[in-house]
Amino acid sequence: MSTLAHEHDHHHSPSGLKRWFFSTNHKDIGTLYLIFSLMMFFIGGAMAMIIRAELFQPGLQFVDPQFYNSMVTVHALIMIFGAVMPAGVGLANWMIPLMIGAPDMALPRMNNMSFWILPFGFALLISTLFMNGGGPAGGWTMYPPLVLQLGDAFPFLIFTVHILGVSSIMGAINIIATVFNMRAPGMTLMKMPLFVWTWVITAFLLIASLPVLAGAVTMLLTDKYFGTSFFSAAGGGDPVLFQHIFWFFGHPEVYILALPAFGIISTIIPTFSRKPLFGYASMVYATASIAILSFFVWAHHMFTVGMPIKGELFFMYATMLISVPTGVKVFNWMATMWKGAMTFETPMLFSIAFVILFTIGGFSGLMLGITPVDFQYHDTYFVVAHFHYVLLTGAVFALMAAVYYWLPKWTGYMYDEKLGKIHFWLSTIAANVLFFPQHFLGLAGMPRRIPDYNIQFADFNMISSIGGFAYGLSQLLFVYIVIKCALGGKKAKAQAWEGAKGLEWTVPSPAPFHTFETPPKLTKAMLEY
Amino acid sequence: MATKDIYYVPEGSKWPIFGSFALFVLFIGGALLFNGNTNAHTVLYIGVALVAYMFVGWFNDVIGESRSGKYSQQVDVSFRMGMGWFIFSEVMFFAAFFGALFYARMFSIPWLGGLGSGTATHEFLWSTFEAAWPLSVTPDPTNFDQPKDVIPAFGVPAINTLILLTSGVTVTIAHWALKANKRSTLNLWLAATVILGFVFVYFQAEEYAHAYGDLNLKLSSGIYGSTFYMLTGFHGFHVTMGAVMLLVILLRSFKGHFSKKDHFAFEAVAWYWHFVDVVWLGLFIFVYWV
Numbered sequence: 001m002s003t004l005a006h007e008h009d010h011h012h013s014p015s016g017l018k019r020w021f022f023s024t025n026h027k028d029i030g031t032l033y034l035i036f037s038l039m040m041f042f043i044g045g046a047m048a049m050i051i052r053a054e055l056f057q058p059g060l061q062f063v064d065p066q067f068y069n070s071m072v073t074v075h076a077l078i079m080i081f082g083a084v085m086p087a088g089v090g091l092a093n094w095m096i097p098l099m100i101g102a103p104d105m106a107l108p109r110m111n112n113m114s115f116w117i118l119p120f121g122f123a124l125l126i127s128t129l130f131m132n133g134g135g136p137a138g139g140w141t142m143y144p145p146l147v148l149q150l151g152d153a154f155p156f157l158i159f160t161v162h163i164l165g166v167s168s169i170m171g172a173i174n175i176i177a178t179v180f181n182m183r184a185p186g187m188t189l190m191k192m193p194l195f196v197w198t199w200v201i202t203a204f205l206l207i208a209s210l211p212v213l214a215g216a217v218t219m220l221l222t223d224k225y226f227g228t229s230f231f232s233a234a235g236g237g238d239p240v241l242f243q244h245i246f247w248f249f250g251h252p253e254v255y256i257l258a259l260p261a262f263g264i265i266s267t268i269i270p271t272f273s274r275k276p277l278f279g280y281a282s283m284v285y286a287t288a289s290i291a292i293l294s295f296f297v298w299a300h301h302m303f304t305v306g307m308p309i310k311g312e313l314f315f316m317y318a319t320m321l322i323s324v325p326t327g328v329k330v331f332n333w334m335a336t337m338w339k340g341a342m343t344f345e346t347p348m349l350f351s352i353a354f355v356i357l358f359t360i361g362g363f364s365g366l367m368l369g370i371t372p373v374d375f376q377y378h379d380t381y382f383v384v385a386h387f388h389y390v391l392l393t394g395a396v397f398a399l400m401a402a403v404y405y406w407l408p409k410w411t412g413y414m415y416d417e418k419l420g421k422i423h424f425w426l427s428t429i430a431a432n433v434l435f436f437p438q439h440f441l442g443l444a445g446m447p448r449r450i451p452d453y454n455i456q457f458a459d460f461n462m463i464s465s466i467g468g469f470a471y472g473l474s475q476l477l478f479v480y481i482v483i484k485c486a487l488g489g490k491k492a493k494a495q496a497w498e499g500a501k502g503l504e505w506t507v508p509s510p511a512p513f514h515t516f517e518t519p520p521k522l523t524k525a526m527l528e529y
Numbered sequence: 530m531a532t533k534d535i536y537y538v539p540e541g542s543k544w545p546i547f548g549s550f551a552l553f554v555l556f557i558g559g560a561l562l563f564n565g566n567t568n569a570h571t572v573l574y575i576g577v578a579l580v581a582y583m584f585v586g587w588f589n590d591v592i593g594e595s596r597s598g599k600y601s602q603q604v605d606v607s608f609r610m611g612m613g614w615f616i617f618s619e620v621m622f623f624a625a626f627f628g629a630l631f632y633a634r635m636f637s638i639p640w641l642g643g644l645g646s647g648t649a650t651h652e653f654l655w656s657t658f659e660a661a662w663p664l665s666v667t668p669d670p671t672n673f674d675q676p677k678d679v680i681p682a683f684g685v686p687a688i689n690t691l692i693l694l695t696s697g698v699t700v701t702i703a704h705w706a707l708k709a710n711k712r713s714t715l716n717l718w719l720a721a722t723v724i725l726g727f728v729f730v731y732f733q734a735e736e737y738a739h740a741y742g743d744l745n746l747k748l749s750s751g752i753y754g755s756t757f758y759m760l761t762g763f764h765g766f767h768v769t770m771g772a773v774m775l776l777v778i779l780l781r782s783f784k785g786h787f788s789k790k791d792h793f794a795f796e797a798v799a800w801y802w803h804f805v806d807v808v809w810l811g812l813f814i815f816v817y818w819v
Contacts, residue, residue: 215625
């Protein structure tokens with residue numbers, strides 16, 4: 001095994017602060033990304049706790065409405081740009097070079113800059129909460145004219161979006177160059193692990209959509225400070241134009257969060273089913289189809305804004321079309337498990353929960369995508385329930401699965417399986433108690449982004465809040481498990497999981513500082529995912 | 530695909546984290562400026578200086594590594610992909626502003642003028658508004674600077690089109706000269722390209738002064754002024770950056786950098802130059818002409 005790793009140490013391994021601040025090592029940068037995203041997960045989570053505490057009972061309890069709206073807005077921005085996206089990039093950093101037999105990412109210094117922009121970017125964002133006029137409170141979608149009423153925080157919000165965009169675009173370019181230029185000989189495109197495929201397609205989505213967001217927020221900035229009229233009907237523009245541009249970014253963004261999760265699930269389910277992935281090629285084509293279609297469905301986020309009927313119909317049908325490749329994926333995962341010799345370690349539990357719960361979120365998305373019924377659901381808690389099913393029990397569960405799956409490779413120790421299972425069950429039960437009642441609240445008419453509500457919604461909100469606190473607390477167990485695993489435990493073998501396939505399992509656990517400095521020789525058995 | 534060479538993975542570098550901090554300072558300066566803070570300019574200038582220092586230092590390292598032959602063929606391909614996809618991201622940035630232009634011309638102005646489903650909009654908002662492009666009289670004329678006229682396509686903009694197209698040719702001739710190892714021809718045509726680039730920027734600045742001062746066409750002239758200045762402004766900024774990049778390449782060429790086989794920096798800047806050229810063609814057609 002270690003003959004493949006070539007550990008001759010002709011690079012000295014840096015130590016101390018320099019190792020982390022000046023890093024050009026994909027594993028260290030991946031670790032930084034993952035730790036950062038976990039911290040953001042808890043900061044954004046704390047905001048969610050404030051939200052659920054306020055909604056525990058009708059009436060105003062703890063915070064004033066302006067601050068409540070800030071919490072809703074900043075919670076979303078932090079979870080999307082600070083937790084889920086960096087966690088995905090962290091996994092890409094750690095795993096893609098190991099999976100394709102590359103010595104590092106293609107552009108190692110740029111890789112480090114992609115990371116270090118993030119702490120500065122979020123310092124900008126979080127500082128806005130303490131400014132004159134409060135933090136951003138118009139929702140993470142930043143619709144004008146509401147967002148233009150923001151006080152001193154406004155330019156900081158805009159520049160946060162810009163700087164995070166710079167980071168993501170650099171990260172995406174790096175992933176594309178790595179995947180297309182750094183594969184070991186014999187690793188043809190259609191032999192790449194599916195996680196690599198989903199990430200490279202995600203990278204294309206990032207490069208194509210984030211500059212558009214940067215343009216949109218730049219127009220907000222000039223509308224506020226330079227008197228332009230992009231989003232002002234009085235000057236010949238249109239506030240709805242912002243929604244079009246924003247969602248041209250925003251819908252691909254949804255798949256930026258989801259596609260890496262699909263890749264993770266497509267890696268873990270075959271391992272613990274001890275069968276190759278069912279329909280590898282169809283998975284690749286389905287991922288690409290979802291990505292392409294994602295650029296033609298944006299206006300399903302704005303059916304109620306007053307579009308011509310032809311537009312409504314076009315975007316409805318285009319949206320329905322996405323369920324075809326998504327269905328291909330779900331059925332492929334089920335077919336992979338079919339008659340497999342399955343075991344249910346924590347990563348597998350999270351993956352199976354992902355398949356079920358993400359599909360629930362997908363179905364509620366299908367309901368929202370049907371124009372006439374969306375008029376009832378729009379801006380209600382039904383939408384909140386929908387996107388938390390796809391993002392929390394979807395994307396975040398997949399990320400949890402990935403951490404449990406690769407922790408042995410990162411730390412060299414097995415995590416505590418018993419605690420992992422407890423964490424899984426607590427998270428799954430709590431997340432459903434938290435979000436399932438929100439479907440009913442939405443159907444009954446409870447609006448989003450409101451700190452107070454009618455007394456008829458009281459019971460379901462209380463249940464939802466209890467689920468929320470339980471979910472928040474059970475994530476502390478996750479931190480404990482990860483720290484415990486990093487400090488020691490049962491030694492992990494190079495092949496940590498019996499059924500795992502792929503190059504990352506041919507290097508020792510923990511993976512040495514430098515791997516694949518000369519490209520590995522691939523055998524057929526290594527590529528039978 | 531991978532060669533047998535060992536891929537060059539640089540040792541740790543201070544520039545990435547330094548650059549992140551520089552951007553942080555720059556953006557704080559910008560935001561403070563918008564908020565009317567008295568120290569904003571100082572912070573902003575420090576930010577600009579730090580960013581510039583980062584660029585100089587980082588590129589210096591890369592040029593040094595390149596000159597000492599550390600880069601294999603495979604590293605070269607990574608740089609090419611990086612530059613190519615960076616330019617694509619720039620295309621998408623401009624796409625947002627072109628999208629705004631097309632939306633205003635095809636949807637929002639006709640609707641405000643009562644077309645299609647906009648009958649009620651027209652009736653209840655500004656019933657005297659007449660849809661037109663270029664839009665001189667905004668739906669609500671009271672709060673906007675009404676332009677006397679707009680810049681005609683076949684004046685300076687047409688000349689500028691010729692200048693940029695010519696500069697695309699000159700940079701290509703310079704490239705051919707480099708590949709044929711004719712250094713003085715290379716320097717000559719590259720210098721011509723740099724000069725054409727700065728002449729374009731000069732004409733554009735003159736045009737702005739004319740439009741702003743004489744024609745009263747401003748950012749605050751409604752959607753026409755907004756799209757006009759934002760599109761041409763961001764383009765002009767990119768041309769300026771491109772011309773500075775060309776100038777750096779010219780100075781490196783004077784110092785004898787680049788060989789007939791190995792000159793990716795030259796090519797990257799040439800690609801960028803062609804990109805600003807193509808964006809200009811879009812601008813000339815859709816902003817000035819039709």
